[in-house]
Amino acid sequence: MADAPLIAARGISKQFAGVEVLSDVDLDLMAGEIHALLGENGAGKSTFAKILAGVHRPTRGTLALNGQPVEVNNPTTAQRLGITLIHQEPISFPDMSVAENLVLGRTDSALLGRVPWAEMEQGAKDLMTQLGVRIDVTKPMRGLSIADQQMVEIARALASDSRLIIMDEPTAPLTPKEVDTLFKIARRLRDEGRTIIFISHRLEEVQALCDRATIFRDGALVDTVDVVDVTDEDIIKLMIGRPLRELIHKTGSEIGEVALEVSGLSQPGMFKNISFSVRKGEIVGLAGLVGAGRTDVARAIFGVAPAQSGTINVNGAPVTIAEPSDAIDLGLAFVPEDRAVAGIFKTLSVEHNITATVPGKIAPRGFISRGIEKALTAQSVKQLRIRLASVRQPIGELSGGNQQKAILARWLHTDPQILILDEPTRGIDIGVKAEFYDMIGKLAADGRAILLISSELPELLALCDRILVMAEGELTADLLRADATQETIMHAAVPKTGNHAQESAA
Amino acid sequence: QDPVSIVYIPKNTGNPYFDSLVAGFEDACKELNCEFTMAAPATAEATSQIPFITAQTQRGVDVIAISPNSPDAMNQVLDRARSRGILVLAVNGDLVDNYEHRDAAILPVDFTKTGPGQVELVGSMIGYKGEIAVLSATTDAPDQNTWIAAMVDSLKTNPKYKDMNLVATVYGDDEPQKSTTEAEALLQTYPDLKGIISPTTVGVAAAAQVIQSAGKADEVKLTGLGTPNQMRPFIKDGTVEAVQLWSPYNEGLLAAYFAVGVKNGTIKNEVGATFEVPELGTITIGEHNVMNTQAELTTFNADNIDDFDF
Amino acid sequence: MTMQTETAKPTRDSADARPMWQVVLVRPEVMTFALLVGAFIIASNLSPFFSDAQFILESSTYYVEYSIIALVLTLVIISGEIDLSPAAMMALSACVFAALYQAGLPIGLAMIASLATGVLMGLFNGILVVVFKLPSIIVTIGTLTLYRGLAQVLAGDRSIGKFPQWFNGIDYRLILDVPVPVIVFVIISVALAAILGTTVIGRQIYQVGTSEIASIHAGIRVRRIKLGLFVAMGVASSIGGLLTASRLASVRYDMATGGELQMVLMVMLGGTYIFGGRGSILGTFLASWLLVIIATGMTVANIAITAQLIVMGALLIISIIATNAIYARTQR
């Protein structure tokens, strides 16, 4: 190769509080390539990306830009050097307008300069048109769906004219159509000679988009490969150091009585007239595009935000669920999608997290029994293979997958008959995912009813007996496993009216 | 024999009124060779002096002189101090109805004459005719209420004041902001108002400022109880003709002489007893062991105000 | 299927556990205790009159009402809320007590009415925070003005007193040479520490303070707990008000003015985390004594109030710097 690489990383290492999460990474990024970063949860992908973008400083190692050594000490420097990071969780300023979010922090003008409101909004509008999304740029960011927020982030990277754009799991909240748009833009940028780092857990996306891929494992760079030369299996082997079995495990458990039945559930502005049922031993999937209202339905059933109208029956009897504790008493359990906020108690010990749902069990006579608590926790750690240094360490110190296991463990202690799992495997690496699938299967086999909300169709198709589909707050399909395919689900999930339809017609 | 140790606890820190009272103590102690300390809380709340009394009791001082923030909240700690042989004096304000919890009180003047004196002063300014109002401290301030009651009484009974009409009594809580708002509201609500009496230093200063701002010095006459330093500019520029007060300095002086005398056995602390204090003359201990530094209020006007600095 | 994911995994899935000595020693309460010892030594050197247990105990009765409320406030702050109205609640409930007693109600009934007032005020705060979801810090700034105002409407600015002799001077009643209010304080400390440390409610208070949303999802009755804590604040304030009434043998509307700052100071000095989720009764207990020692020490040494204000302010800032540093260390 004649030219020096755009970025040459040498010996990059990073420690957090003495724990080495990245060790001696050497990586060359070429101008005009789309480069995938792959690896299990906690492999260090985001950390590496953040080092490139000046969010973290490496403990050791050097970076060179076009052959010149550079120090990327902070995000501002990175921006000046033409490096933009689209964060894993969209970071925006919720109270400010979309247009302002696009330009905020741009370093190209004086701090005491005036804000050119009209110009700024026009520019933002143009950018949105260019991206093919319909977002009112004068509205505050707060009102946007996660997907739209992600699109704004992408628009921002575009606007900043960067040489290197790092996208950390940008597709996680996007619909297939939006993913398509994103890919088109990414390819166009590559063809303009820019470099893109693309981080994703979805291998099919990597195959479709990327030129090269670098695989991380336990903080170390395992290999860099040309994508055309490898199969998914090869990559998985590199990622986890061993092959993974096929995804299908549903072992047709016995399906019994109706355990959960909702009818006519409505919440203005969120969902309308939702009716369905889940039987004992049955896994019912709930598919839909992001923002379809699936989470809202789940939260309504569990009493986090009860619906305005409609009825819920549990085991055939009508029930009132005014708050989650009512739901728990009725044998329901709910693994929320936003683990960091709604799931864990970040600074509390793993032990306290696991026993949070069963105060009665750990304190039979009003006072907490350390013995019982220890035993319950130990049982969970063993059963779910939660990997940790100590049950007394804060759960925030665990990796995402293990945090999620602890959340599930918390619910298993209540011996729930009906489980609502909202994106239980989101952002979890393939290895742990497999464990979750297995557990979900076992729970159903025990005769529990399971409502599984997921945005990953292969996951739903593999696990579920039946798949419900929601679009724009309404239930649009109820498919038996035999009838469900990616096509039938997507057909039902894409709204028949409104933005999406218009756009696809255009 | 050890010098007598006196501690004085004013209402709060930073209150200019007490500065000259302290000076009285200090000067007297230079004369009498007593040991003087001042200890003051940050705020003038009912209870803020209590830890100070306890601490001084613990230090074993001979005399605690206090300008009480409350007539009754300190009864128990004062009793404890007295039970340890400490002489407890109320200065500048008394423990009204709780006389048995202090040994004696040093007050500036005979408070029964204050109210009528103020009415006479404002009357002379407005030609004994027209609407007047009172801007007081807090609604239950005991001294002010005594004076206001006496004002009402003399307005009713003295034919000289038959054309004067008390239209309102308002309370500024001894806060500058509130007193200002109340004074403004007075001018606003009673367009025919001729005179304001504000028997409290904060109130009279605020009212003076309001009258000056509104440019109504000719229409509305103000008087009250104010310190010369506080009122000097208003008296000089004619916003206010005259205010009255007594000398806090003399209170400190008297308290120190009395305390040292009692401790040395030269003064008997009983009703009717008399003793001499330089500059103040003969002091008689009155009912409830109260003694006054002067008989009448001093009136400060443009002629004499520069003779005073407190 | 068998799990094939089990490998000899390095500990990278989680950070190493901290060594035991750190867990035990690097705690805010240890800092508070160290300050307490330091303050005692300094105070003893400042004034020969200071180190007299009887004197310190007597002086502590001037702060113990605040201390008792600060204990409950600790729970409120751990649960992620704050209550700035307790001093005003003290005043209003004491005024209710005194006004009713003066109006001829038997003193026992008047005391019950005062406690009921505490419950009502706490409930009102709690409902505004819990049901209307308003931020407690601003709500209680509003209600502190409101309650203080009501106290003033009720009592004017008279002081109401002339209670029966047995009611007065509880701070002079001694059990084993210790004033009764101090004993009450110790008992409540122990009780609350036990509740916080060993019961489900205590555990849930920490959980609610760590993440309210996660608590809701885990079926914890967040609203009930918070409402309960606000009511407890009302009751504690009412008890504080009655103790003060007994100590002063009189009641005025301006009782305990500015006391909220002292109470917050005690809780902060004790190492409770202002954003909730962490803290302890032990810390507040020690901090109460620290405050007594400092205030009493400076007063008896005749140190001007100027210096006292500066010391108190600086102390608050330093203590919280230390607390934060400690939490940052232990929490990464």
Place this chain on the structure above:
Amino acid sequence: MSLITKFLSTLLHRREAGIAVMIVLLALVVGAIQPRFLTLETLRIIALAIPLILIAAMGQMMVLVARHVDLSIGSILAFSSIIAGIMFRDLPDVPIIISIVAAIACGGALGFANGVIVTLFRLPSIIVTLGTLSLYRGLVFLVSGARQVDPQYIPRSLIEMSQTSPIFGIPWIVILAFVIALLTYFFLDHVRLGRQIYALGSNPVAAPLRGIKVVPLTILVFTMSGALAGLTGIIYASRFGYVNPGITGVGFEFTVIAAVVIGGVSINGGVGTVLGTVLGVILLGMVNVALPLLGVSAFWQDVIYGAVIVIALLIDKSVRDRSARALAAARSAA
């Protein structure tokens, strides 16, 4: 149709509309009971009640928008005004303007110190400023020797600032207050640095990732708040004509925070407008003036004051809920 919904939702979103309505209602109700309330003279009194709160409220608003709070402003105000007072007294030959600048600088310096402690040690500002509230008050006593600066030393020309008027009988200090509000508006809405304050409060985690220099910006915000409190100290001296170390500015922070919160500034940061704050201050000023005019016993003032805060919070909440519902309805209708 969509235009109407848009207009309605903007109106519902505008917190300012609600306060304006409250102001009008209050004026009408009080005016009905006491017609004297609706006179120019009352307007002047209300106007005079405003500057003290308004100027400090501009600073406090910026602090709240940045997701902090400054409880020490009462003590800063006292410090600045005592410094100015001492200069007036002890250095009578120094031009007034120097003393004024010194007072503002002192306020700025104390605010700067707040900002440095908050950012350097990453502490919650509410506790830091609770500490400096006490600490700065101590300094006030220290520098003044616990002695008041008497009226005779306050320069005539300063006092006249709250008495004389260049135009329409509006006193200088009122004009000054509104000029400062305008400048603040311009700064916060039209200058990049001002927008960064909103960004910082809206998402403090994202701010540094977007190249916003959080530490200097936070320090700047506290410094401005301090400087404005310092300026308020001068106005205080002008309006009341003397400076007392013990009572000047005590409890002032509560008044200002109440006004700002009534004005719709969120204590969760990122939200709040100058217009809203101005209206909040006016509302509070009106209440203060209306009560004595109505002859309401002084005892009731605090009750009403507290109730106004609680009611304002409730209204704010219901406005917000309603606008959220309207937004959701609009979304589901679309």
